[in-house]
Amino acid sequence: MIxxxxxxxxxxxxxxxxxxxxxxxxFFRKLLPKREQISAKLILIVIFAFFALLSNFTGVEITKNNNLVSTTFLTGLLPSDSIANTRTLVITVSGLVGGPIVGSVVGLIAGVHRVIQGNGSDIFYIASSIIIGWISGMIGRYYAKRRSYPSASVTALTGLGMEFIQMMFILLFSYTGFQLVRLIFFPMMILNSFGTWVFMSIITAYIHQEDQLKAVQTHDILELANKTLPYFSSGLTETSAQKAATVIQHYTNFDAIGITDSRNVLAHVGPGSDHHVPQRHVVTDLSKRVLASGHMEVAHSKEMIGCPVPGCPLAAAIVIPLVVDKKVAGTLKMYFTDSSKLTFVEEQLATGLASIFSSQLALGMAEEQSKLVRDAEIKSLQAQVNPHFFFNAINTISALMRTDTRKAHDLLLQLSTYFRTNLQGVRETEITLKQEEMHVQAYLSLEQTRFPNKYDVQFLIHSRDSVLLPPFTIQVLVENAIRHAFAGRKLGNRVTVSVSESDHLLHIIVSDNGLGIPTELLPKLGHEVVNSEHGSGTALENLNRRLIGLYGVSAALQINSSSGGTSVGILIPRKLDKA
Incomplete structure (x- = not known):
């Protein structure tokens, strides 16, 4: 037995x-994650069938007298002889890895070969091998559905159980059953179960190592993506490319990193930077092919890279296209000075990076387009204010021309000056408080000329003239108060404009002592057009949309009203004019 x-x-x-x-x-490592696919099962059957046949061929021959015959390659047996081998070990592992189909087919192949090897005797080996493969395969399927493999203890017990099934078949159906089992029971039970455990441990150790490596790589990739996002999202410029290339080199194992747009080199970090210089045209054949085809290219030699400069230290490269809106915007080039460093892992990494960086570029372009659309909408809203004020001013001047042409002439010049400076407000989303105050004063000069002593407008300014705010902000609120707050009241109409700063915020409040806003209209003002004999609320809705578009919902108009008057508050971030 020993x-x-x-x-x-x-x-x-x-x-x-x-x-x-x-x-x-x-090849085998790539097969394991796909073990549930039919194509993978067929390949696993071929692999484990080879192992099973090898187990039969390398078995230890046992004669009918229980003598051991050790040969290098056992091709045939006498009908009365038996074999002690590792066939059950291999069949069990095939089932645990590939499932019941793989286990059963490998068992069938191994069993048929064992019968042929014994010159047609001991047919029960076919049945026992299929049963062992099927049972171990069902155990393997149970764990495969949970995307895992059996634990060490389950594997060892499975190996022990499958070998026990084989012993039962030998005991029941073999001519020398009891004598044979007495000889081989302990050696085969111990070694085959131990071998099954070690075989599966080798596979699962690799799987765990791969998982740990993927976790580390995923962390690094996420960190890299986080670091490069500010650069790629700002577009492909020489400055952003240089910073991005430096970050990529730091977080990867590549010796050199290059970034190009569709024509020129934007950045190159690492060996070869003496001739791969920014602002020069793309010179390597590899990069030109990628720009033309839009597909990743891999070069395992200097000749494949195609750099025209003699003595270039770059020996291997991966060049990936940076695609935005289905067009190649540039390339990311990753180099090694030693071609042996370029492996399948680096190629997979490059493929993932291409997708991430292209998405970052697309995100940057989308944000830029969104900003342009938002700016265009805001400028359009600002432009809508001008006709509103313009028609009021013209009506005032037209009425004045009947009584005081000189005054009308002066007001027309003031209106011309106002609109000339107003063009700046249409072009810009923010102007200084001083400019806004000039707009309001120009408007008031026109209104008070038409209605002398009807309105008393007070300015309580506790802020710097250089603080910024959207154009027409105060003017719209003052005009709205003058037009709608006092109805037909002739005297005692007061409007107060208060501007102050605190905690990085700018506070603007325009209040009046008018008759107040009807309760049913108050929730609608600033949010929608209202149907009222006194106005539609368009100006307030316009202003509110501009404020929210620029600063968010926290900047929305805050309207409070009672029978004693109305106040409209605005709270926006405090910013100063850099000029």
Whole structure:
């Protein structure tokens, strides 16, 4: 029994060495995550069938007198002889890895071969091998559905159980059943279950290593994406490309990083920077092909890179296109000075980075377009204020021309000056408080000329003239108060404009002592057009939309009203004119 134990230990060791070599083959490693696919199952059947046949061929022959015959390659047996081998080990592992289909088919192949090897005797090996493959496969399927593999204890117990099934078949159906089982029971039970555990441990150790590596890579990629987002989202410029290339080199194993637009080199960090210089045209054949095709290219030699400069240290490269809106906007080039460093892992990494960086570029362009649209909308809203004020001013001047042409002439010049400076407000989203106050004073001079002593407008300014606010902000509120707050009241109409600063905020309040706003209209003002005999609320809605568009909902108009008057408050971030 000891001799058999040692001989079987050699066979198990051979299988485990081959298992270790198998797991280090990239093709097999790529197969494991896809083990539920039909194509993967077919390949697994071929691989494990080879292992099972090898187990039969390398078995230890046992004669009818229980003598051991150790040969290098066992091709045939006498009908009365038996084999002690590692077949059950391989069938069990095939089921645990590939499921019941793989396990059963490998068991069928191994069992048929064992019967042929014994010159047609011991047909029960076919049935026992299929059953072992199917049972271990069902256990494997249970764990595969949970995207995992059996634990070490489950694997060892499965190996022990499958070998026990084989022993029961031998005991029941073999000519020398009891004698044979007494000889092989302990060596095969111990070694095959141990071998099953080690075989699966080799596979699961690789899986865990891969998972840990992916976790580390995912962390690094997310960190890299976070670092490069501000640069790629600002567009492909020389400055942003240089900063992005530096970050990418820091977070990856590449020796050099280059970034181009559709024509020129924007940045190059690392070896080769003496001739891969920004602002020069793209010179490598590899980059030109990527720009033309829009597909990733991999070069494993200097010749494939196609750099025209002799002595260029760059020996291998991956060039990926940066695609925005289905057009190649540029390339990201990752180089090695040693071509052996370029592996499948780097290629996969490059593919992922291409998608991330292209998305960042697209995001930047989308944000820019969104900003342009938002600015255009705000400028359009600002432009809508001018006709509103313009028609009021013209009516005032027209009425004045009947009584005082000189005064009308002066007001017309003032109106001309107002609109000339007003053009700046249409072009810009923010102007200074001083400019806004000039607009309001120009408006008031026109209104008070038409209605002398009817309105008393007071300015309480506790803020710097250089503080910024949207054009026509105060003017709209003052005009709205003058037009709608006092109805037909002739005297005692007061409007107060208060501006102050605190805690990085600018406070604007325009209040009046008018008759107040009807309760049913108050919630609608600033949010929608209202139907009222006194006005539609268009100016307030316009202003409110501009404020929210520039600063967010926190800047929305705050309207409070009672029978004693109305106040409209605005709270926006405090910014100063840099000029």
């Amino acid at each position: 001799t058999l134990f040692l001989l079987l230990m050699q066979r198990v060791g051979t299988i485990l060495i081959l298992a270790f070599l198998l797991v280090n083959v990239p």
